[in-house]
Amino acid sequence: MSSFTPFQSIAATRRLLRSKELSPVELIRELESRIASIDPKIGAYVGRDLEGALKEAESADVSKPLGGIPIGIKDAITVAGQPCQSASKILQGFTAPYDSTAVARLRAAGAIPFGRMNMDEFAMGSSTENSAFHTTQNPWDLNRIPGGSSGGSAAAVASGTALATLGSDTGGSIRQPAALCGCVGLKPTYGRVSRYGLIAFASSLDQIGPLTSTVEDSGLMMNALGGYDPHDSTSLELPDEDFTAEIGRDLKGLRIGIPKEYFVDGMEPGVRNAVDESVKQLVSLGAEPVEISLPHTEYAVAVYYIIATAEASANLARFDGVRYGRRSPEAKDLLSLYEKSRAEGFGREVKRRIILGTYVLSSGYYDAYYLRAQKVRTLIRRDFDQAFTKVDAIVSPTSPETAFRLGEKTDDPLKMYLADIFTIAANLAGICGLSLPCGFSQRDGVNLPVGLQLLGRPFGESRLLRIGHAYEKSTSWHQQHPSLTL
Amino acid sequence: MSTADSHIASHHTIDVPYLARLARLEISAEEAELFGGQLERILDHVEQMNKLDISGIEPTAHAITVFDVIREDKVGESLSKTVILENAPHHANGLFVVPKVLE
Numbered sequence: 105m106s107s108f109t110p111f112q113s114i115a116a117t118r119r120l121l122r123s124k125e126l127s128p129v130e131l132i133r134e135l136e137s138r139i140a141s142i143d144p145k146i147g148a149y150v151g152r153d154l155e156g157a158l159k160e161a162e163s164a165d166v167s168k169p170l171g172g173i174p175i176g177i178k179d180a181i182t183v184a185g186q187p188c189q190s191a192s193k194i195l196q197g198f199t200a201p202y203d204s205t206a207v208a209r210l211r212a213a214g215a216i217p218f219g220r221m222n223m224d225e226f227a228m229g230s231s232t233e234n235s236a237f238h239t240t241q242n243p244w245d246l247n248r249i250p251g252g253s254s255g256g257s258a259a260a261v262a263s264g265t266a267l268a269t270l271g272s273d274t275g276g277s278i279r280q281p282a283a284l285c286g287c288v289g290l291k292p293t294y295g296r297v298s299r300y301g302l303i304a305f306a307s308s309l310d311q312i313g314p315l316t317s318t319v320e321d322s323g324l325m326m327n328a329l330g331g332y333d334p335h336d337s338t339s340l341e342l343p344d345e346d347f348t349a350e351i352g353r354d355l356k357g358l359r360i361g362i363p364k365e366y367f368v369d370g371m372e373p374g375v376r377n378a379v380d381e382s383v384k385q386l387v388s389l390g391a392e393p394v395e396i397s398l399p400h401t402e403y404a405v406a407v408y409y410i411i412a413t414a415e416a417s418a419n420l421a422r423f424d425g426v427r428y429g430r431r432s433p434e435a436k437d438l439l440s441l442y443e444k445s446r447a448e449g450f451g452r453e454v455k456r457r458i459i460l461g462t463y464v465l466s467s468g469y470y471d472a473y474y475l476r477a478q479k480v481r482t483l484i485r486r487d488f489d490q491a492f493t494k495v496d497a498i499v500s501p502t503s504p505e506t507a508f509r510l511g512e513k514t515d516d517p518l519k520m521y522l523a524d525i526f527t528i529a530a531n532l533a534g535i536c537g538l539s540l541p542c543g544f545s546q547r548d549g550v551n552l553p554v555g556l557q558l559l560g561r562p563f564g565e566s567r568l569l570r571i572g573h574a575y576e577k578s579t580s581w582h583q584q585h586p587s588l589t590l
Numbered sequence: 591m592s593t594a595d596s597h598i599a600s601h602h603t604i605d606v607p608y609l610a611r612l613a614r615l616e617i618s619a620e621e622a623e624l625f626g627g628q629l630e631r632i633l634d635h636v637e638q639m640n641k642l643d644i645s646g647i648e649p650t651a652h653a654i655t656v657f658d659v660i661r662e663d664k665v666g667e668s669l670s671k672t673v674i675l676e677n678a679p680h681h682a683n684g685l686f687v688v689p690k691v692l693e
């Protein structure tokens with residue numbers, strides 16, 4: 105008898121597959137029926153190839169590390185032969201000619217890419233409201249956003265319609281939706297996972313990572329994803345690592361940093377509470393708390409929105425209606441072909457960022473904005489270098505607030521940007537970060553998940569997963585799921 | 591050219607239509623006005639970077655520095671022309687077709 109149950113971890117599902125209690129084909133079929141019944145309310149998926157996945161499931165080798173495990177893929181990451189749009193109209197009709205390295209590595213580990221996940225257009229946003237497809241609803245309250253930009257990836261895991269998904273994180277796009285939906289999200293160290301086949305937003309900040317229902321699953325995914333790739337000159341040649349190796353070890357002797365700049369007024373009280381309690385919990389598990397300072401925290405959002413938009417304005421120049429994607433039927437000459445194809449293809453947030461990025465790179469402003477931002481980026485990076493001489497990990501809220509209402513911030517981009525305050529610095533510094541469920545906060549009478557962020561030094565993922573797992577094992581937040589009976 | 595100690599101007603006048611032209615992006619008058627106001631507010635926020643003394647600080651382009659990445663100069667597999675052209679909005683004779691550039 106098959107025995108797939110929603111919210112089951114990869115580790116548990118793998119045992120069922122290996123003991124033949126469940127076949128990979130049955131797993132895909134049951135997942136599909138779960139998606140068909142739940143996802144119309146959530147909107148996490150933008151497409152899926154059931155037939156293709158079933159065909160792959162027939163020949164899946166369950167002895168492999170992720171053998172027969174279906175994984176949802178963010179729409180910014182290519183899967184050969186599948187549409188890939190980065191949730192933009194400008195890539196309408198685009199079919200990926202090759203697998204991204206992340207997907208190729210998942211396949212090599214036996215996994216089956218199944219489903220494309222909704223996101224903010226070109227990963228620009230914190231709510232998934234900038235998708236050209238549709239909005240995605242938070243599984244805990246359908247009137248609320250799931251976070252973003254990997255909102256579909258997080259909402260699917262949190263609503264039990266995916267075992268695990270891939271997201272990408274440029275300023276918090278894995279960790280923030282994981283926090284707001286109540287699942288586990290890991291942004292690896294810059295260079296850990298190849299970006300080949302990830303539609304670029306800001307190349308010096310982008311990193312692919314997993315969203316899962318448990319910390320252990322995050323390690324299992326990283327075992328497949330991490331590694332050098334000659335196709336990405338920023339991917340790093342590091343010795344092979346078992347990311348689950350430290351899982352199960354206790355926290356004795358580990359020092360956790362509490363950055364005073366991250367615990368300031370203005371935070372949602374329920375978030376503050378949950379994180380304070382989590383710190384106590386980590387201490388009771390043996391970790392030693394150390395107060396630290398990250399003095400340049402307040403500049404992170406400013407630096408980010410200069411550097412990310414500058415890089416985006418250059419990266420998005422390739423979408424011109426010539427070689428792929430949408431071409432305006434109105435074009436009369438080459439210039440209007442560019443201008444009209446881009447005008448019709450890009451959404452508002454993308455246009456806004458292209459214009460800001462063009463401005464900060466334009467003659468006369470480059471030094472004042474872009475170069476200055478790169479120098480302040482150095483200061484932010486040094487803050488973390490200093491902190492990691494004293495501590496093994498840094499603890500903070502992932503987001504200063506829980507999920508906000510759909511439409512609440514769409515008219516005020518700056519307000520939307522400031523919601524990323526706690527996640528952005530990790531991308532600027534290139535370090536790794538994990539978000540995991542740490543409780544609930546009551547907002548407008550609704551209980552909404554809170555995320556705990558653990559930041560680690562470069563290549564410190566295994567340590568973060570060890571801390572995260574010890575915390576998870578001692579709490580039951582990850583076992584609570586939305587009722588979805590609305 | 592501005593110098594390394596150049597500061598961000600405190601009053602921002604952003605010529606959105608000009609920037610849009612540089613970015614090869616057609617925008618409506620309504621969008622120009624909307625973006626102008628929003629971008630000014632964002633730049634007001636960015637201005638706080640002026641408070642910092644950045645003299646002698648090296649810029650960071652990539653957080654994890656790698657140097658001189660070169661691969662072996664060996665012919666490998668790449669995507670075929672046919673595969674590439676399949677995604678083109680308009681192609682003929684193995685080429686991308688665009689409106690006439692020269693009269």
